[in-house]
Structures are given as structure tokens and as C-alpha cells.
Amino acid sequence: MFRPRTTLHGLREQDIIQRYRLNWQAIQQLLRNIELQLAPTLLTARTIPTETKLLAVLHMMASGSFQTTGALIAGISQPSFSAFLPKVLDAIIGLTPRHICFPNTLQKQQETKQGFYLISGFPHVLGAIDCIHVRLVPPAATEHLYRNRKHTHSINVHAIVDHQ
Structure with missing residues (x-):
């Protein structure tokens, strides 16, 4: 049985900002910019969507929490979080020349x-x-x-x- 995965659907804008320190539009833009780098090569029932990966990492960075908390909020396991965390961070860091x-x-x-x-x-x-x-x-x-x-x-x- 799988835990429900985190999405932005159904969240109010103020809740999104409180949870992720970015608004809905900024998260969607960030997702579009890194989606190709993080897209899974094989889609299965266990595949973690790119949006869930990004939201888990953003929550961890916004709250200063540990991987376990970010994973719990996102509805995934901590080992799964640990596996994709470097890839998501590298994708975000890769955007810096465009913006900085x-x-x-x-x-x-x-x-x-x-x-x-x-x-x-x-x-x-x-x-x-x-x-x-x-x-x-x-x-x-x-x-x-x-x-x-x-x-x-x-x-x-x-x-x-x-x-x-």
C-alpha cells in the first residue's frame, strides 16, 4: 500500500508559501525548468513523480527539517528521498547561470x-x-x-x- 503523494492541488496559496517558501507560479516554473533532467526513464506504480521530488526537497529546505520529515510530508520513504535529493539539488543549482x-x-x-x-x-x-x-x-x-x-x-x- 502506498501513502498519498504530495501535490499542490487543493492547497491555498498561503499554505503553499508557508510550506515551500515559494508561490504556486514559482514552483511550477521551477518544475518546468528541471523536469527533463529528473523525468523517470521508466514509469511504474512505484515511480515517484518529479513534482513530488521537487516538493519534498523544497519543503526540507524551507523548513530546515531532516530528510525523514520531508519524506513523510511527501508520502515517500526516507531512503527514496535520499536517493533523489542530490539529483534535485544538482538540477536546481544548474539553473543558477540563468538567474544569477x-x-x-x-x-x-x-x-x-x-x-x-x-x-x-x-x-x-x-x-x-x-x-x-x-x-x-x-x-x-x-x-x-x-x-x-x-x-x-x-x-x-x-x-x-x-x-x-
């Missing part, structure tokens, strides 16, 4: 500097940086590496944005 870039020509740098100057009046700015501590459940063996100055566990995530 730094102005690499003089013209692009000038456009970015001009954009920031028009917004804030600061000259010669190529990016604005911010960071946030993302809480997580640390691995037991290296728990001390994730403890921050407030004695909670997190990773420090930095982001740089352009003027747009």
Missing part, C-alpha cells in the same frame, strides 16, 4: 551604476548586499558549526541584488 549573474562588461557595469544612482544618488554602486540567518536543525555530528551568537542554529545567507 554579475555585470561582466563595462556597458553592463555602467548601466547598473546609473540605475543605482537614479534610485539613491550613490555613485559607482554595482550591487546592494544583505544577509539573514536562516534557522535550521543542525546535523548532530557538526552541531557546533551552526550555532550563532544568539545560541540558535542557523546559516548566514548573503544576497546581492542589482538596481532592478
Whole structure:
């Protein structure tokens, strides 16, 4: 007997955002972008749909939970989750050149500097940086590496944005 698999059908937008930290449209776009890389070569009754794989991984990353929790939420076993986790992460990481870039020509740098100057009046700015501590459940063996100055566990995530 199989557990019911997770899908987005029937979930309200606010529940989707709370569970996965992305809205329905963003998840669908991400799914379309990685679907070919993760599509199963053989369809059987035990085949885990690509959508279920993606949702399990997104839930784990959004909640900071372990594979067991993500697998339980998705209706799959932890060993199955463990088997596809690297493939899903690699597919997502493979999208970064499409979405993450730094102005690499003089013209692009000038456009970015001009954009920031028009917004804030600061000259010669190529990016604005911010960071946030993302809480997580640390691995037991290296728990001390994730403890921050407030004695909670997190990773420090930095982001740089352009003027747009």
C-alpha cells in the first residue's frame, strides 16, 4: 500500500508559501525548468513523480527539517528521498547561470551604476548586499558549526541584488 503523494492541488496559496517558501507560479516554473533532467526513464506504480521530488526537497529546505520529515510530508520513504535529493539539488543549482549573474562588461557595469544612482544618488554602486540567518536543525555530528551568537542554529545567507 502506498501513502498519498504530495501535490499542490487543493492547497491555498498561503499554505503553499508557508510550506515551500515559494508561490504556486514559482514552483511550477521551477518544475518546468528541471523536469527533463529528473523525468523517470521508466514509469511504474512505484515511480515517484518529479513534482513530488521537487516538493519534498523544497519543503526540507524551507523548513530546515531532516530528510525523514520531508519524506513523510511527501508520502515517500526516507531512503527514496535520499536517493533523489542530490539529483534535485544538482538540477536546481544548474539553473543558477540563468538567474544569477554579475555585470561582466563595462556597458553592463555602467548601466547598473546609473540605475543605482537614479534610485539613491550613490555613485559607482554595482550591487546592494544583505544577509539573514536562516534557522535550521543542525546535523548532530557538526552541531557546533551552526550555532550563532544568539545560541540558535542557523546559516548566514548573503544576497546581492542589482538596481532592478
